[in-house]
Amino acid sequence: MDLKNLKRGSVILLLVFLLSACQQQLAKSQYPLHYSGAIMGTTFTIKVSSLTDSLTSDALKTQIKALLDQLNGQMSTYQQDSELSKINQNHSSEWITVSESLYIVLKQANVISKLSNGAFDITVGPLVNLWGFGPNDMSFAAPTDEKIAQQLSNVGFKYLLFNDDKHQIKKQNPMLYLDLSAIAKGYAVDQVGLLLEKNGMSNYMVEIGGELRLKGHNLQNKLWRIAVEKPAANQRMIQKVLPISNVSLATSGDYRNFFELDGVRFSHTIDPRSGKPITHKLASITILSDTTMKADALATALMVLGVDQGYQLAEKEDIAALFIIKTKDGFIEKASTSFVARLR
Ligand code: ADP
Ligand code: MG
Numbered sequence: 559m560d561l562k563n564l565k566r567g568s569v570i571l572l573l574v575f576l577l578s579a580c581q582q583q584l585a586k587s588q589y590p591l592h593y594s595g596a597i598m599g600t601t602f603t604i605k606v607s608s609l610t611d612s613l614t615s616d617a618l619k620t621q622i623k624a625l626l627d628q629l630n631g632q633m634s635t636y637q638q639d640s641e642l643s644k645i646n647q648n649h650s651s652e653w654i655t656v657s658e659s660l661y662i663v664l665k666q667a668n669v670i671s672k673l674s675n676g677a678f679d680i681t682v683g684p685l686v687n688l689w690g691f692g693p694n695d696m697s698f699a700a701p702t703d704e705k706i707a708q709q710l711s712n713v714g715f716k717y718l719l720f721n722d723d724k725h726q727i728k729k730q731n732p733m734l735y736l737d738l739s740a741i742a743k744g745y746a747v748d749q750v751g752l753l754l755e756k757n758g759m760s761n762y763m764v765e766i767g768g769e770l771r772l773k774g775h776n777l778q779n780k781l782w783r784i785a786v787e788k789p790a791a792n793q794r795m796i797q798k799v800l801p802i803s804n805v806s807l808a809t810s811g812d813y814r815n816f817f818e819l820d821g822v823r824f825s826h827t828i829d830p831r832s833g834k835p836i837t838h839k840l841a842s843i844t845i846l847s848d849t850t851m852k853a854d855a856l857a858t859a860l861m862v863l864g865v866d867q868g869y870q871l872a873e874k875e876d877i878a879a880l881f882i883i884k885t886k887d888g889f890i891e892k893a894s895t896s897f898v899a900r901l902r
Contacts, residue, residue: 604765670855802846876896
């Protein structure tokens, strides 16, 4: 997390919020809480349609910012003294006690890894770094096969062991390096949502870097209207508008965070099986789920699997997924049965 996306001079906002221009002006000034800022190397926006008396808008913002800073301090690979960075620097196989939040995210990551047969894998960190998408490396060059093989030997979610009673983890391979960039933003969205709900607010939209949670209604007393962006690198156009609520939504795509070398595009999504960025024709994928953490991780998992295997998994596991596929004549959509049902 942190600065990764900004580093490439592009903001990885995969979604735009569709409101007509004047509606947007109106809505912006009238939302009792409309809070935007930067966190986790990307931007966030929070809108609450109706505030309760329990907290002022400023007090709520202070609490939200404190929560986001706390989560970043637990899960960032860009912050050298974060809880996760310390685990990454600890090259041993001892049991390590971790915070509750971090434990929950690591366990959910493990579930999605198993579900996707290793397509989603937070131990892919060394390869993310090798390909220049990590905290340190700014050199956008394809690494040699030898270097890839070297790093692959330290990748594998099976090397991360859990003790549920003690909230402990163990790196069976001491060189394991964990990267939560594909799941932590989703968890943070859920936690902000919970904070709002604890304070009695049930009509809100929380978004961090394109991962969203929607609850209740917008300022016009209608469902939230979320636009999935057309997955093209050099334009910002709307592919599809989803009127939805009481759901989480995440999008993964290869059209914002990538580098190009000799006309070949290298995505920031790495296939942990090959050690290389994905190259298939899937341009973006949008997932609807009950938690944003799950939606976030599933979006990356299905992005790695590609259209055919991804669609198969979505059908088998009842995942609501919208695939946007590149063809020579433009983009085509393919929705899983559960996605179609969810929007009916
Ligand atoms: P997107 O919106 O495209 O999903 P995210 O920032 O949510 O983007 O997730 C992409 C990040 O996840 C990458 O920058 C990398 O740090 C990490 N990542 C890349 N490949 C994988 C993978 N196969 N499994 C888990 N995390 C990955
Ligand atoms: Mg994501």
